Amino acid sequence: MSFATPLILSVGEIVYIQTRILGARNAVTNQPAVTYGAFDPDDFDEDDFFVSIKTKIIMNHIQTSEQDLHGGRLSVERQQGFLPGTVSVNHMDRVEYHDILYEVESTETPEYHLGQVGFQKINLVRMSE
């Protein structure tokens, strides 16, 4: 199905997001396989449902202030794992916010336990005016 494009466009600023899809479980560890793919807002169908929800969460949890913007840094807090599926932002990803391009500077996982990420804070550094 075509899914809720306004969900993305209303918050709309992610440029490059890598999606992470869980696969079959490993026979020894019982952990699921992970595959990666590029997020494509123009190809938004049922398969991307989880991605869309996750993306909304990411953008809804942008924490910023005038000081942050002028200082060239921006923090994004996301709830990874409390919704189905996952979206991974890695260090090569870029985020455009208010027409300013940011790159991921570092990430923090303050409540990382059991291999299941609770919240993750992504610190972005300004790359352009």
Add this chain to the structure above:
Amino acid sequence: MVATDPLTTVFTGVSTGLGVITKNDGLAAASVLHVWQYGPEAFKHLFYDEDYDVVITYGLPQSRSQRNIQSVPLHYMMSYPVTVTTVDKPMAGALVCHGMRMQYKVAYALRAAVASIAQSAPAATPAYTLTIKSDASTYKRVGGIYVYETVHSLEYETDNG
């Protein structure tokens, strides 16, 4: 180095020996996931999408050696964390699985499971003994989910480094 590492021994022994864990009604079998620690999955996915009632993760050990004075190590004591995580299910309405209640059921079953594999078979390599040394429970509300977590420390003692 032996073919079967202690983590696999603990994982296989506990997961096969745990038996049936029941839900609140004492009849319906709870769905239990045994998995190595540090997987990519998350709480809500596991408990509410995959519909597991109990998640047990097996982590890497803290180890220490035991030796005679100024001698080479004779035994290695490897403390493996086995973490039992439960939540209140469902998220709304009457509870079918109460996270705190499930913890005791699993702890009880875990003690029996470990007792059943407490010693390696005669002449097996590696020879080992396995005991539960301690457990510690925590409770937290994370992301709108009430999470009960107990870390059981299983000590694997062996003379095979």
